[in-house]
Amino acid sequence: EDQVTQSPEALRLQEGESSSLNCSYTVSGLRGLFWYRQDPGKGPEFLFTLYSAGEEKEKERLKATLTKKESFLHITAPKPEDSATYLCAVQASGTYKYIFGTGTRLKVLA
Amino acid sequence: EAQVTQNPRYLITVTGKKLTVTCSQNMNHEYMSWYRQDPGLGLRQIYYSMNVEVTDKGDVPEGYKVSRKEKRNFPLILESPSPNQTSLYFCASSALKGVYGYTFGSGTRLTVV
Numbered sequence: 001e002d003q004v005t006q007s008p009e010a011l012r013l014q015e016g017e018s019s020s021l022n023c024s025y026t027v028s029g030l031r032g033l034f035w036y037r038q039d040p041g042k043g044p045e046f047l048f049t050l051y052s053a054g055e056e057k058e059k060e061r062l063k064a065t066l067t068k069k070e071s072f073l074h075i076t077a078p079k080p081e082d083s084a085t086y087l088c089a090v091q092a093s094g095t096y097k098y099i100f101g102t103g104t105r106l107k108v109l110a
Numbered sequence: 111e112a113q114v115t116q117n118p119r120y121l122i123t124v125t126g127k128k129l130t131v132t133c134s135q136n137m138n139h140e141y142m143s144w145y146r147q148d149p150g151l152g153l154r155q156i157y158y159s160m161n162v163e164v165t166d167k168g169d170v171p172e173g174y175k176v177s178r179k180e181k182r183n184f185p186l187i188l189e190s191p192s193p194n195q196t197s198l199y200f201c202a203s204s205a206l207k208g209v210y211g212y213t214f215g216s217g218t219r220l221t222v223v
Binding site for chain 1 (some may be wrong): 114141143145150151152153154155158160166168169200202210211212213214215216217
């Protein structure tokens with residue numbers, strides 16, 4: 001069964017304290033892996049798509065990487081405005097369904 | 111401005127009273143989808159559509175209907191809502207069968223009493 005698991009469930013960081021969020025997935029074949037940011041009461045906002053193992057994408061303080069079984073979202077020197085829930089999703093080959101993980105709630109303290 | 115517009119934002123209804131949540135996008139996207147978001151369960155796909163008149167079930171389609179008569183619109187219909195459909199609903203759209211990232215709407219918070 002296709003599955004996406006994110007860890008940790010919640011993470012508190014001091015401003016400037018770098019860390020990584022994990023997304024592990026089990027799919028028969030990967031069409032794409034997606035990262036989103038969601039602020040309370042709002043719809044998720046698209047961050048990155050990764051298509052194949054070894055691929056990396058960057059945006060400001062965020063960097064996403066992909067292996068054959070997991071993806072990491074690295075946050076370098078985070079700021080309080082990076083506080084949000086970060087969601088990972090996969091789209092498997094042979095289907096156009098999406099499967100989302102339950103997210104990591106990130107809190108960055110000033 | 112490129113966007114996905116959902117209406118209403120908030121809705122309280124009674125069990126069994128048919129309702130429709132509208133969704134419209136202005137980006138000419140082929141792919142549209144509905145999700146529900148519940149605490150601890152994350153986003154679960156209800157239905158998706160790859161183009162006009164082409165729809166398919168997601169993971170939790172029971173109790174819901176959709177239609178795609180025009181490219182820009184993808185309404186979600188609850189013909190006989192029940193309390194277990196109380197949730198936060200999101201509509202989303204994407205180009206190229208969802209291979210690119212989604213643009214999400216602002217959400218509809220539905221309460222069924």
